[in-house]
Amino acid sequence: xxxxxxxxxxxxxxxxxxxxxxxxxxxxxxxxxxxxxxxxxxxxxxxxxxxxxxxxxxxxxxxxxxxxxxxxxxxxxxxxxxxxxxxxxxxxxxxxxxxxxxxxxxxxxxxxxxxxxxxxxxxxxxxxxxxxxxxxxxxxxxxxxxxxxxxxxxxxxxxxxxxxxxxxxxxxxxxxxxxxxxxxxxxxxxxxxxxxxxxxxxxxxxxxxxxxxxxxxxxxxxxxxxxxxxxxxxxxxxxxxxxxxxxxxxxxxxxxxxxxxxxxxxxxxx
Numbered sequence: 001x002x003x004x005x006x007x008x009x010x011x012x013x014x015x016x017x018x019x020x021x022x023x024x025x026x027x028x029x030x031x032x033x034x035x036x037x038x039x040x041x042x043x044x045x046x047x048x049x050x051x052x053x054x055x056x057x058x059x060x061x062x063x064x065x066x067x068x069x070x071x072x073x074x075x076x077x078x079x080x081x082x083x084x085x086x087x088x089x090x091x092x093x094x095x096x097x098x099x100x101x102x103x104x105x106x107x108x109x110x111x112x113x114x115x116x117x118x119x120x121x122x123x124x125x126x127x128x129x130x131x132x133x134x135x136x137x138x139x140x141x142x143x144x145x146x147x148x149x150x151x152x153x154x155x156x157x158x159x160x161x162x163x164x165x166x167x168x169x170x171x172x173x174x175x176x177x178x179x180x181x182x183x184x185x186x187x188x189x190x191x192x193x194x195x196x197x198x199x200x201x202x203x204x205x206x207x208x209x210x211x212x213x214x215x216x217x218x219x220x221x222x223x224x225x226x227x228x229x230x231x232x233x234x235x236x237x238x239x240x241x242x243x244x245x246x247x248x249x250x251x252x253x254x255x256x257x258x259x260x261x262x263x264x265x266x267x268x269x270x
Contacts, residue, residue, distance in 0.1 A: 003059075006077035007070070012058035013051035013078065017043030020111065021084035022267070024050045025075060027093030027249075028189045029160065029182045031057035034092070037256040042264070046088070051078060053095070055188035057181060065191040068094075068198045072102040079109050086211075088267055090114035093165075093249060094192065097201065100232075103213075104206040113209075114263055116216045117225035117249055122200035124231050130224075137224045140164050141193065148190055157182035160189070164222065165249045203235045213239040214266045218247035225249065240266070 003010050014032060022042055024035045032050035042048050052059035053071055075098055079085050088111045091099035096115035103113050121137070124130050140163045148156035158171040161182065171179065192198055213236055217229045233241045242262050247255040 004078060004081050006081050007074045009054045009062055009074060010060040011051050011054065011074060011078060013049055013082075014039070015047070015049050015082065016040075017046055017048045019046045020267075021079075021082075021087035022046040022048050023075070023079065023084060023087050023089045024048070025089060025091035025095030025099050026050075026053065026056070027091075027095045028192060029157065029185050030178070031181055031185065033057075033177070033181065034250070034253060038252050038260050041256075041260050045264075046267075047084070049078070049082060049084065049087075053098075055191065056185050061188070065194040067195040068098060068101060068192070071098045072105065075099070075102050076106050076109055085109045086111040088112045088114070090116075090263060091118070092116045092252065093119060094198075097198070100206060100213075101201055103209050103211070104202055107209050107211065110209070110211050112212045112214070112267065114214045114216070114266065116251060117218070117221055118201075118228060118232075119225065120199055120201050120228050120232070121224060123203060124224075124227050125199075127227070127231075130227055133223055133227070137164070137222065145190065145193060148186055153183045153186040157186055167220065167222075167248065170248075203232065206232075207236050209236075209238065211238065212266070214242065214263070215239050216242045216244060216251070216262065218244045218249060218251055220246060220248040222249075242266075 026034050031052045035050045039048050055061045089099045096118035099113050103110050144156050144160045161171045162168050215229050217226045233239050244251040252259040
């Protein structure tokens with residue numbers, strides 16, 4: 001099993017293809033398998049690396065709660081250990097927040113960033129037009145935490161998928177292995193929620209990132225994600241915005257053709 005010991009933790013990873021490096025960073029609850037529908041198509045023209053973030057699936061699960069900055073440092077160390085810099089980095093959800101956070105701190109590691117719906121809700125927390133929307137979103141997160149803290153990981157995973165990420169009825173449409181991955185990694189999501197900094201990013205510092213950024217969203221995603229994308233786009237001079245019609249929070253899973261086409265077009269012009 002390919003592993004790299006980086007930043008004091010063992011991370012499972014895959015490495016295939018050849019060309020400019022492209023690193024995929026998965027979101028909360030999931031793992032490297034979420035990229036399986038698109039990896040082979042990018043590997044025709046890129047060296048593609050996927051990995052399980054700390055606390056997820058095949059990677060080491062250190063004791064105690066971690067922080068998003070630790071995930072950023074893991075990504076930096078993985079890029080350096082595998083000699084990938086400067087790399088294109090594509091992240092989804094929490095993985096997008098990790099990619100953007102590291103790009104602000106270590107821009108020399110990046111060739112470009114692709115970020116789908118980063119949950120950086122702290123960036124829009126003070127917008128009076130969004131307070132009710134954000135309060136509703138937080139109440140749903142709190143409800144999932146209550147379920148998980150009661151020990152029902154399966155119910156909490158379903159609750160997260162249907163009430164926060166993908167919408168009513170979405171759980172039963174997920175492949176069973178993906179459902180099990182959500183359940184297995186639920187405890188790490190709880191740890192992520194304990195990090196007081198996870199929703200925030202230094203937007204002014206990120207605005208100094210010299211490379212291109214592609215921000216994406218889905219028309220079927222919960223509104224808070226789109227609000228974050230709009231806010232970031234307004235403050236990042238090198239950012240482009242694209243919308244996946246009919247897709248939600250996991251376009252690389254639900255609409256892989258659109259995802260590959262959109263990201264490939266972006267990368268071809270870098």
